[in-house]
Amino acid sequence: MKHDRYDMLANENIKNLIFKMSTPAIVGLLVQAFYNLVDTIFVGRGLGADSALGIAGISVAFPIQMLMMGIAMGIGIGGASIISRTLGMGDSDKAERTLANMVTLVVIASVIFTILGLIFIDPLLKIFGASEDVLPFAREYTKYILIGTVFFAFSAAMSNAIRAEGHAKFAMSIMLLSSIVNIILDPLFIFKFNMGIMGAAVATVISQIVGCLMTVHYYKSNISLVSFKPGYMMPDLALSWETLSIGMSEFIFNSVESLVFILLNQSLLIYGGDMAIAVFGIIIKVFMLTLMPIIGIKHGIQPIFGFNYGASNFERVRETVSLSNYIVFGMCILSVIVVFLIPEQIFRVFSSDAELIEMGVPAIKISFLMMPFIGSQIVAMALLQSLGRSKQSLMITLSRQVFFLPPLVFILPLFMDLTGIWLSFPISDFLGFVVAVIFMKREVNKLGALIPQG
Template sequence: MDRAQLLGEEKIGKLLLKFSIPAIVGMIVNALYNIVDRIFIGNFVDSLGLAGVTIAFPIMIIIMAFGMLVGIGGTSLISIRLGEGKKEEAELILGNAMVLLVIFSASISILGLVFLDPLLKLFGASPQVLPYSREYLSIILFGAVFQTIGFGMNNFIRAEGNPRRAMSTMLIGAILNTILDPIFIIVFNMGIKGAALATIISQAVSAAWVLSYFFRNKSSLEVKKENWKLNLSTVKGILAIGSAPFAMQVAASGITTLLNHSLKTYGGDLAISAYGAINSFSTILLMPIFGINQGSQPIIGFNYGAKKYDRVKKALMLAIMAATSFTIIGFIVTRLFPAQLVALFNSKDKELISIGANGMKIFFTMLPIIGFQIVSSNYFQATGKPKQSMLLSLSRQVLMLIPAILILPRFFGLNGVWMAGPTADFFSFLLTSTFIILELKRLQTMHDESQV
């Protein structure tokens, strides 16, 4: 069964599993880098070390944003050119994308290291936390090229139809990081530096694994030196397509910075440390939903284009149900074991555990409805409606969250900071519900008309 027949005729549930599971595994594995670092730093350095990594996180998000800018943009163009049978043009895009990843990562490293202290202060580092953030991020920035190449070019492996290889690339790095963290932090007593070294070594191995795929003729695409010369129209195409996810990542970095400042104002460094633990669980809980998005997108998009609207509706509903199942389970776990979950990051600091457990209960209040909101936003992207998708995504992450962060703490103090997220989630849920109800009615009408 060829890809078109598969997407248009295979059972939706089976398709969703086949496409989503590798994506879910890949997304969770990619998130584990920072989370594993936080667990070991919180337990074997101290709470300020955990705050230091949390402060550095917005800069790490920006590094990933550039990987997404080139990776997602290049992947889309490569897939289109391969579908058109234009292999040479696909190879030109691959070569240009590789060069762009190196240029962007080198620029980030240089600028980040030159302006390291001012940046960390801008992102909310107090005098007590600054030395920890500096130690950690100075090493991470040296390895930025490994992160962007490993993450960015991994998309190209998936683009030519090898999702298992793409998944194994991320698995190798995450497993190695989990092994190296205790060796460097505990055995060699390197503290927060050890965590950073473990991360960049693991990312370097992942990058090497990705590059070996293309340079050892395992890929259907050939890496040619002549394609390393940047072509203006190719570069524009890559950056244009990758700009939307790039903008979302940069916005996420800005929101995290704003949140860090608010936490520092109303709760001090321990509140930032607590947010580091809460944010880690938020990441783990949301990664399966993003994986479901990746898996459902080609199914929804293909069947929408083929005017099989009943299959589009079924794929959307199954994706929403799957995502909601994950968020309900997460909601129950965070309600039953908040203190134990925070204690994974530091079992000795009772004040940190108390602040984090209270914050976790409030922060995840609206968790059950988040799956619906994220999957529904992705539906509009999959069906060629990027404006609606962007509006709904921004409503949760920016448009409603920023006012909530600025207003609620003035009335409720630190609890107001924790309330900002669920408040934005609730109102974006209402907005998304309105859009999706109207869209489902339109789908039904188009389905009925197609049956006449």
């Protein structure tokens, strides 16, 4: 079984391999995104007249969840990159040391994050745009989400390590089972036990504990190519630095997303009030749902990139880049078509508030205008992270999230009010695409020069 996974990464047809590696991740991520939608839908439907305030509360809490995701994915992607390349080179000892160090980093970072988050919860939520009306809802939701940080970060980070050794189906099953648990518990806690927005948060934490337990089971069984050895958990500074430096672009991506949310939510509060924040919260959840198949492709191709680069199979890396770009472009086009065909119906799923729907329909159309150009940015980041090109990957992240989006969010509303905020998304998406293509093409050309001629 273990030998089969080595052979699969090294020799299987690229199209089939992308499909085989990505499909489980896509299914798991879609279900995970769906349960995030379900949180918002049940809160919107369960709070009656306060539905817009509840949705706004979850929206304000979202940047904190993005920071949690940044910790998990920064460590997970950095460690997974090392594991896939070392397996390709046949260095199982380094893979085992990397895995153990990932666990140590996740636990330390999660505990620190939880403590600081609980101490500064109100100031953080106010910075992220919580008005006096929204703050009680945001606080009630966020404090329980913070308590579950270590469970979420552990399962999310280790899922990347599991995919790195070619066991994408098990990584999918972790997301699938935890998501199903959350979807079942949400209506039970919110409606049956009348727990309101707190019920949505508690259901989420319980589902994260389930995912954590499944991850522990994986490494305690004999399924893994990489053994977990507690003796390797003592921090290896060089290995930890390598892990964090590779995953830094992913951590900064999520962290900068959170910081951008400060500007976005504060601008939305000025130009559209709590209702605009609620609209943005729904758009973000829909955007994440449409983005999950693209992220699934990213999870699927990273082990292919890393393993084959480590094994000096550079032509397979180039072929994977080309094919995955075509795939994600098609997926993005499909998402735009769906959003433009049924925008009103999308908002009615979350709330029957007429003002929210009226504001939301044009906003979501504008926000999705340049969605087709996002896929290539994600493929570029996957390639650079898998090959250990942390600086270039970081530059792609910073280009859209720091250099383009914040200035646009600040400047455009001065001339176009709330519409200017919505327009800042497609413009920054396109500019970020240009930067990503430049870095990706440069790396592909370098790989071409390494392929023996004749």
